[in-house]
Structures are given as C-alpha cells and as structure tokens.
Amino acid sequence: MQDDISGWSDWDQNFGQIEEISSPSELHGLLTGIVCVTEVPSRDEWLQILSTIDIPKINEDALAILTEEAEDIAHALSEDELDYLPLLPDDEHSLAERVQALADWCAGVVLGFGLASGHIRSDEQELIESLQDVASVEFDETDDDEEGEESYLELYEFVRLIPVSLSMGRKKIPVLESSLLQNFHSKMKSAIEASDSSNVVEVFTPYRPS
Numbered sequence: 001m002q003d004d005i006s007g008w009s010d011w012d013q014n015f016g017q018i019e020e021i022s023s024p025s026e027l028h029g030l031l032t033g034i035v036c037v038t039e040v041p042s043r044d045e046w047l048q049i050l051s052t053i054d055i056p057k058i059n060e061d062a063l064a065i066l067t068e069e070a071e072d073i074a075h076a077l078s079e080d081e082l083d084y085l086p087l088l089p090d091d092e093h094s095l096a097e098r099v100q101a102l103a104d105w106c107a108g109v110v111l112g113f114g115l116a117s118g119h120i121r122s123d124e125q126e127l128i129e130s131l132q133d134v135a136s137v138e139f140d141e142t143d144d145d146e147e148g149e150e151s152y153l154e155l156y157e158f159v160r161l162i163p164v165s166l167s168m169g170r171k172k173i174p175v176l177e178s179s180l181l182q183n184f185h186s187k188m189k190s191a192i193e194a195s196d197s198s199n200v201v202e203v204f205t206p207y208r209p210s
Contacts, residue, residue, distance in 0.1 A: 008089055014062040020055045025101040028087035029108025031066060032073055036167040037116040038175045040070045045175045052180060053115070077167040086160055095148055099139040102152070106159055107135035113166060115180040127162050134159050
C-alpha cells in the first residue's frame with residue numbers, strides 16, 4: 001500500500017490515538033504551518049510545542065518522526081521546490097476518509113501558521129481563507145462516485161502548494177522567538193510565580209485553540 005511509502009502507516013501508528021488531534025493529517029498540517037514560519041524545531045522545542053497545544057508527551061520514536069519530517073518539509077517548502085505533499089491516507093481508504101483527512105490537514109496548517117506567526121502578509125489572507133474553506137468541507141454520501149473523486153483531487157491540488165506560498169520569501173525565525181513559544185514561556189513564568197507566591201504547587205495546562 002502507498003500508506004507505507006508516504007509514511008501514513010507510521011504516523012497513524014504513532015499519532016492516531018492522540019485524542020487532542022482529529023487525525024495524523026491534522027498534526028502534519030500543524031507541523032507544516034509552523035515550519036512555514038520558523039526554523040526546524042529541535043526535539044526539546046517539539047516537546048514545548050506539543051505541551052503548548054495540550055498534546056500529551058509522546059515517546060522518543062514519535063519525536064524522531066516529527067523532527068525528521070519537519071526537516072523534510074522545510075526542504076520541500078524552499079523556494080525552488082514544488083514537491084511538498086500533505087500526509088494523507090491513500091486511495092485504498094474510502095473517499096469519505098480522504099476528504100476528512102484533507103480537511104483536517106488544512107485546519108492543522110491554519111492553526112500551526114497562526115500559532116507560530118500571528119502575522120499574515122497582505123497577499124496571504126486569501127490563501128488562509130482557502131485553507132479554512134476546505135477545512136470546513138463536509139462529505140456527502142452522494143458524492144461517493146467518480147465525480148466525487150475528481151472533486152477531491154481538484155481540492156487536493158488546489159491546497160497542497162499553499163504552504164509553499166506561505167513559506168516563500170519569509171525570513172524564518174528561531175522557534176524560541178515565535179509567538180507560539182513566547183506565549184508558552186510567558187504563561188509558564190506566570191504560573192511559576194503564582195505558585196511561588198502562594199506556596200501551592202499548580203499544574204500548568206496550556207490552552208489549545210479550537
């Protein structure tokens with residue numbers, strides 16, 4: 001199956017049971033959106049990013065997958081490359097599954113880009129809105145035919161290179177300088193200060209935007 005070649009099988013095995021994300025495709029989109037803005041996150045930075053969006057700690061193998069994929073994505077998003085591919089299930093899966101995964105991926109890109117940047121260039125608003133439109137697509141059983149397959153492929157080709165446009169010409173910032181982790185460190189500092197002042201140990205649970 002193409003799932004093994006694309007990496008979907010590994011991602012589904014390592015991330016498919018995480019309740020805080022809709023699917024591995026959403027996580028791949030999130031990773032993509034972040035890397036559109038920042039330098040490739042290190043292992044420790046991934047731990048902080050995942051904590052910020054309220055995803056439970058993952059094992060070392062899964063961390064290695066994220067780190068390696070981020071490096072591959074960063075290369076694919078370079079200005080002279082057009083070979084970036086979203087991580088989606090192959091056509092052995094039902095059309096409904098693939099449409100939902102594409103919607104999840106789009107939602108992930110928007111979330112990751114927004115968390116890492118907080119800034120949209122004037123020419124990017126329409127691109128973000130296009131991703132949001134596809135993220136809200138709902139599959140109808142009546143679309144499960146050849147015409148539906150064609151529509152899915154059109155959507156796929158329409159959105160798959162949007163991250164290239166979002167990344168192109170953008171000076172990548174260190175992850176620690178991104179709004180994502182600046183917000184993380186600010187909240188952590190506040191939580192620690194509050195704990196110290198009251199001598200009460202509190203558990204900090206970052207808020208994950210919906």
